[in-house]
Amino acid sequence: ESLYNNVSGIKQIMQFSASDRIASLVTLDQAFAMISDMWSAFIVGCSVVPIDSTKTIEENIQIIYKQKANFLIVEKEFVNYCLENIPVNLLGYTKLIVCIDEVSDEVVESFYDKFGLRILLGFGLSELGPVVSLNTPNVRSKGMLQRGTKRGSLGHPLPNVALRIV
Numbered sequence: 001e002s003l004y005n006n007v008s009g010i011k012q013i014m015q016f017s018a019s020d021r022i023a024s025l026v027t028l029d030q031a032f033a034m035i036s037d038m039w040s041a042f043i044v045g046c047s048v049v050p051i052d053s054t055k056t057i058e059e060n061i062q063i064i065y066k067q068k069a070n071f072l073i074v075e076k077e078f079v080n081y082c083l084e085n086i087p088v089n090l091l092g093y094t095k096l097i098v099c100i101d102e103v104s105d106e107v108v109e110s111f112y113d114k115f116g117l118r119i120l121l122g123f124g125l126s127e128l129g130p131v132v133s134l135n136t137p138n139v140r141s142k143g144m145l146q147r148g149t150k151r152g153s154l155g156h157p158l159p160n161v162a163l164r165i166v
Contacts (some may be wrong), residue, residue: 006131007039009158013136016044016071023049023069025060026100046071057081068093074100076101081121083110091115095154098122098134105151109161123154133157
């Protein structure tokens with residue numbers, strides 16, 4: 001049930017289409033998150049870009065570029081590596097990056113300055129579900145702004161998830 005709720009919530013929040021190509025660059029110790037990412041793609045009908053966890057980040061970035069992946073689910077090591085080592089054009093097809101680790105506001109801003117891409121931060125635990133909360137893109141409609149992302153936050157709870165601070 002937890003996995004179903006996660007996939008259902010991700011599907012409601014992320015506006016995937018059949019033309020999107022998702023790549024999950026999370027390590028095997030995050031297997032529950034990886035399963036949720038891939039099931040979300042399958043249910044929506046997106047393509048999944050296969051990533052080999054035995055390859056280096058640089059090699060996987062080449063795969064992402066060649067396969068034209070436009071949605072990436074990553075860990076902070078990927079974000080830091082990109083900032084320090086890769087040219088802007090290797091993420092040219094990417095529209096959205098979700099990072100499953102906490103990264104500082106400075107890193108998020110530096111990434112945006114270099115690549116023009118906002119990193120959305122999410123939070124999850126194996127005991128709770130792969131994704132419990134997620135920053136989402138801001139939405140502007142009819143002169144109104146609905147904020148989906150707040151600096152220093154790990155986002156809103158997914159649909160079907162209730163949070164309580166004890």
